[in-house]
Amino acid sequence: MPSIVSVSNLVKTYASGFQALKDVSLEIEEGEILALLGPNGAGKTTLISIICGIVNPSGGKVTVGGHDVVRDFRQTRSMIGLVPQELTTDQFETVWNTVSFSRGLHGKKPNPTHIEKVLKDLSLYDKKDNMLRELSGGMKRRVLIAKALSHEPRVLFLDEPTAGVDVNLRKDMWEVVKRLREKGVTIILTTHYIEEAEEIADRVGVINGGKILLIEEKKELMKKLGRKQLRIELVEPLSTLPEALSGYQLSIEDDGHSLIYEYDVSGERTGITTLLTALAEAGIRLKDLSTRQSSLEDIFVELVGARA
Numbered sequence: 001m002p003s004i005v006s007v008s009n010l011v012k013t014y015a016s017g018f019q020a021l022k023d024v025s026l027e028i029e030e031g032e033i034l035a036l037l038g039p040n041g042a043g044k045t046t047l048i049s050i051i052c053g054i055v056n057p058s059g060g061k062v063t064v065g066g067h068d069v070v071r072d073f074r075q076t077r078s079m080i081g082l083v084p085q086e087l088t089t090d091q092f093e094t095v096w097n098t099v100s101f102s103r104g105l106h107g108k109k110p111n112p113t114h115i116e117k118v119l120k121d122l123s124l125y126d127k128k129d130n131m132l133r134e135l136s137g138g139m140k141r142r143v144l145i146a147k148a149l150s151h152e153p154r155v156l157f158l159d160e161p162t163a164g165v166d167v168n169l170r171k172d173m174w175e176v177v178k179r180l181r182e183k184g185v186t187i188i189l190t191t192h193y194i195e196e197a198e199e200i201a202d203r204v205g206v207i208n209g210g211k212i213l214l215i216e217e218k219k220e221l222m223k224k225l226g227r228k229q230l231r232i233e234l235v236e237p238l239s240t241l242p243e244a245l246s247g248y249q250l251s252i253e254d255d256g257h258s259l260i261y262e263y264d265v266s267g268e269r270t271g272i273t274t275l276l277t278a279l280a281e282a283g284i285r286l287k288d289l290s291t292r293q294s295s296l297e298d299i300f301v302e303l304v305g306a307r308a
Helices: 044-051 073-079 095-105 112-121 137-149 167-182 194-200 218-225 243-248 272-281 296-306
Strands: 003-013 019-029 033-037 059-064 080-083 155-159 186-190 203-208 211-217 227-234 251-253 258-264 286-293
Touching: 003 044, 003 186, 019 044, 019 059, 019 186, 019 211, 033 194, 044 059, 044 155, 044 186, 059 073, 073 080, 080 137, 095 112, 095 137, 112 137, 137 155, 137 167, 167 186, 167 194, 203 218, 211 218, 227 272, 243 272, 258 272
Parallel strands: 033 186, 033 203, 080 155, 155 186
Antiparallel strands: 003 019, 003 059, 203 211, 227 258, 227 286, 251 258
């Protein structure tokens, strides 16, 4: 697939001297969902703000749909929808008028049919005549998403879109995201809910200290960096490992009642069969076996910790 967003050698240094982005380069493919993960202060919001034309870069280049975000601001901004972290809304305006006005701001002609569909997709239509000050925080978050979709963007940025949103609203939002992707909309989201990235993203990027640590297809990332853990529960506890098991890099847990064995998911051989044979030869009786796969969160924590 062709890239709809291209970022080349992007640098951002603020007046205070703080360097928020350090030579960031990435290509975002049309129609994909890219999850951008990183701790607070990693540079996620600065990167999004530059692509959306809200913040000017100190160096490098960004294009959206082949247009430079600085030189061709109007063209790029009309292609982008942004759902910011902050709940910035006009408290004394109605939902319908707020979303309709946002469409006009992007130079689009009125289209009540589209506005109605967006509000219904986000379960907001029955609130269309309510003033924003009458809505809950979760509903206000939905209004921000409706505003971002009002002008039918090709690229949608979701900056922590489900912060402060209850579980049911969050699930509804991700259904909307999936439907948008089916229509060809490119979606870039930052989130602290890593299980969401694990569920819906096509690719995962990790940013820390203003640098992109990696961008990988989610499945490949899990395959390359994911590990499995075999937990062996014992009939009788062990205080120390027998010498015959010293080569297996086992760890003792649960006061000697369990052995933990980690192995590479992508390896040709796991070593489990020979390990179980060695345990039997050492006279160690097993009570139960269970496995656990590394999650995306495990990989994220390992990456950020290793390169902090």
